[in-house]
Amino acid sequence: MDLDLTDKTALVTGSTRGIGLATAIGLAQMGAEVIVNGREQAAVGEAIAKVQQAAPSAKVHAAAFDLGNAAGCAALVAQFPEVDILVNNLGIYEPKGFFEIEDSDWSRMFEVNVMSGVRLTRHYLKRMLDDKDWGRVVFVSSESGVFIPKEMVHYGFSKSAQLVIARGAAETTKGTNVTVNSVMPGPTWVEMAPVRLAARAKAAGTTVDDLVSRTFSERRPASLLQRYAAPEEIANLICYVCSKASSATNGAALRADGGIVTNPF
CATH class of the missing domain: 1.10.1220 (Arc Repressor Mutant)
Incomplete structure (x- = not known):
């Protein structure tokens, strides 16, 4: 099984902690050059130190940008115009009853969870197809995308949207060595x-x-x-999907939800 990512560059959004940080560490340990992203420079620096501690020989770059808006995404791609691997991990959530969810809550959830991935995928996926004919895009969705939580419907909506966007983007990769997939974590500590x-x-x-x-x-x-689940347990699947070994997996929504979703298909 070829899990070597030497000479590949990976961008993991929202990677200063949690699943994103665990994914950045995993990809670095597989040999990838990793771009760590977060809103605050201090948090990015701390995360880079953790990645380098886990993978001392890895090349790691800081990308302190707020990707919850168009300007932040544009600034990031200007600094890092090409990557081989994009992990759209950035996300927010907020428990809130349906009748208490304001228009601004819906808009913010959509802008951060959905549009960040749309903007970055639109840029990087086209580069992968035009210039390299190899690439990996992964959307970190959630079991909440199919098992909608009544306590945060707006979050479930955003995660459902990611699944649809990932599948639609995968349709552009037909006949290439570029793949687009989703990973669906369940409750993660x-x-x-x-x-x-x-x-x-x-x-x-x-x-x-x-x-x-x-x-x-x-x-x-x-x-x-x-x-x-531990963040590393989810990151294991994400990292596999980013590897050369996952070459026949494309347009898929892969579950790491601990069996919460009972539908086997």
């Missing part, structure tokens, strides 16, 4: 999980431990894993 759960627990008058236990007994009872 990222760095901000304790903070978010603490806020929700306080609002609900309960404890973080109670919320964690109820995640799989009430919110996601179909889970076969019955626990939060």
Whole structure:
């Protein structure tokens, strides 16, 4: 199995922590030159140090841009006009009841989660097809894209949109060595999980431990894993899809959701 990414350059958006950071580390360990992205220079620097600690020989670049708007995306592609691998990992989410979701909430979710990937894929995928005839684009979607969470419908909508966009973009790659796929994580224990759960627990008058236990007994009872995944477990699949070994996988939505989605197809 060829997992060597020597001489390949990878951009991972939103890669200062969580699944994005784990993916950046994994790709660096596979030999790729990695571009780490985040909004703040300090956070990007800290993430680069972690990547270099895990992969001492890796070449790592800083890309401190806010990709939640057109200007940030344009600035990034101006600095890094070509990559071989694009991982559209950037995303936000916000638990909010349907009737409380304002127009601005919908717009922000769409701009960050959907349009960042559209803008970057539009640029980099065309370069992959025109100049290199090899490339990988991966959208980090979510099981929420097919199992819409009632507590954040706007997030589920954005993740559904990513699945459609990825499949549509894949149609442009027919007969080439370029692929576009989606990976669909389930509940994942990222760095901000304790903070978010603490806020929700306080609002609900309960404890973080109670919320964690109820995640799989009430919110996601179909889970076969019955626990939060580690970011590295999701990154393993993303990194494989970025590799040469995944050459026959194109236009696919690959699940790493722990079995929450019961439909086998």
